[in-house]
Amino acid sequence: MRVLVTGASGGVGSTLIGRLSDTGVEVRATSRRPDPQRWPGVDNVASDLGEPRTLRPALEGVDAVFLVSFAPPQVLGELAEEMAAAGVAKVVVLSTIDTTRTEPFVEYNKQRHLAVENAVIDGGFTTVCLRPGAFARNAIRFWARQIREHRSVGLPFPESQQAPIADDDIAAVAVEALTTSALDGQKIVLTGPESLTMREQVGLVGRAINASIDITLLSDAHARALYGQVLPPQYLDLLMAQWAFEVTEPADVTQAVHVVTGRPATAFGDWAVSHRDAFLP
Numbered sequence: 001m002r003v004l005v006t007g008a009s010g011g012v013g014s015t016l017i018g019r020l021s022d023t024g025v026e027v028r029a030t031s032r033r034p035d036p037q038r039w040p041g042v043d044n045v046a047s048d049l050g051e052p053r054t055l056r057p058a059l060e061g062v063d064a065v066f067l068v069s070f071a072p073p074q075v076l077g078e079l080a081e082e083m084a085a086a087g088v089a090k091v092v093v094l095s096t097i098d099t100t101r102t103e104p105f106v107e108y109n110k111q112r113h114l115a116v117e118n119a120v121i122d123g124g125f126t127t128v129c130l131r132p133g134a135f136a137r138n139a140i141r142f143w144a145r146q147i148r149e150h151r152s153v154g155l156p157f158p159e160s161q162q163a164p165i166a167d168d169d170i171a172a173v174a175v176e177a178l179t180t181s182a183l184d185g186q187k188i189v190l191t192g193p194e195s196l197t198m199r200e201q202v203g204l205v206g207r208a209i210n211a212s213i214d215i216t217l218l219s220d221a222h223a224r225a226l227y228g229q230v231l232p233p234q235y236l237d238l239l240m241a242q243w244a245f246e247v248t249e250p251a252d253v254t255q256a257v258h259v260v261t262g263r264p265a266t267a268f269g270d271w272a273v274s275h276r277d278a279f280l281p
């Protein structure tokens with residue numbers, strides 16, 4: 001069996017390549033700027049999901065695709081055609097929990113991911129949609145630099161709650177989805193094991209690096225200036241509204257990682273310990 005992993009240089013994609021290689025599956029990796037040094041022995045091919053024709057070399061001889069949702073809506077039909085023409089039978093989509101939500105602020109992200117899910121389903125592939133909630137890795141993306149440089153984190157909504165999920169847990173479920181028929185046709189909401197406020201998450205990062213991390217309350221304008229450095233404008237609006245909303249109720253928690261993999265989802269504190277280097281100066 002040959003599996004194409006798109007988004008190969010990203011957090012979930014790179015973890016998935018390691019896990020799939022361990023199972024003996026033949027893996028091909030693709031992203032716009034592939035790094036051949038990263039996966040010696042893995043076929044690493046450049047392609048752009050925004051231009052589906054560029055995927056032809058990557059898709060050759062592939063049975064199943066792990067698809068990150070970066071193709072814009074106007075090319076999704078063409079992307080499905082390219083995969084079908086190459087003989088792909090199964091597609092596992094990395095989608096989002098936002099596809100299940102109804103608040104107006106998720107609409108942009110929800111529609112973007114639903115469009116990919118639907119294009120794959122309509123393309124006639126055996127489909128599994130993985131719908132994760134907030135990634136634990138967001139702590140690195142949003143906070144690591146602040147922690148490394150100042151041992152403090154600026155937050156507009158410290159009591160905002162998420163159930164952060166580890167990339168490796170998503171990858172473990174993706175392996176099951178790609179290599180067995182057990183999850184065929186399912187749309188699976190994946191979360192970490194517990195709802196934690198951002199204040200609690202920062203505390204757990206502090207414990208992982210044996211340091212006390214201050215939390216600074218940010219105004220709306222200050223937060224937008226800070227987080228706008230790592231987020232495109234449409235996601236900045238979405239997240240500011242979402243973080244404000246999440247103050248009012250705990251994050252949804254599902255048991256899907258445990259049910260699919262047979263082991264509990266990784267606790268955020270354990271994830272922080274295994275990623276502590278990212279937060280150290």
Ligand SMILES: NC(=O)c1ccc[n+]([C@@H]2O[C@H](COP(=O)([O-])OP(=O)(O)OC[C@H]3O[C@@H](n4cnc5c(N)ncnc54)[C@H](OP(=O)(O)O)[C@@H]3O)[C@@H](O)[C@H]2O)c1
Nearest residue numbers: 007008009010011031032033048049050070096133134135
């Ligand atoms: N962050 C969260 O909390 C969260 C929660 C739920 C769902 N998600 C979803 O998870 C997915 C991954 O997000 P992420 O931010 O974590 O990604 P990421 O780890 O930064 O990885 C993105 C990967 O996709 C590749 N890529 C991006 N645009 C591409 C394109 N046009 N063509 C081909 N490859 C492309 C990148 O490599 P190149 O740059 O080399 O192309 C990279 O390998 C997104 O769909 C996101 O909406 C995120």
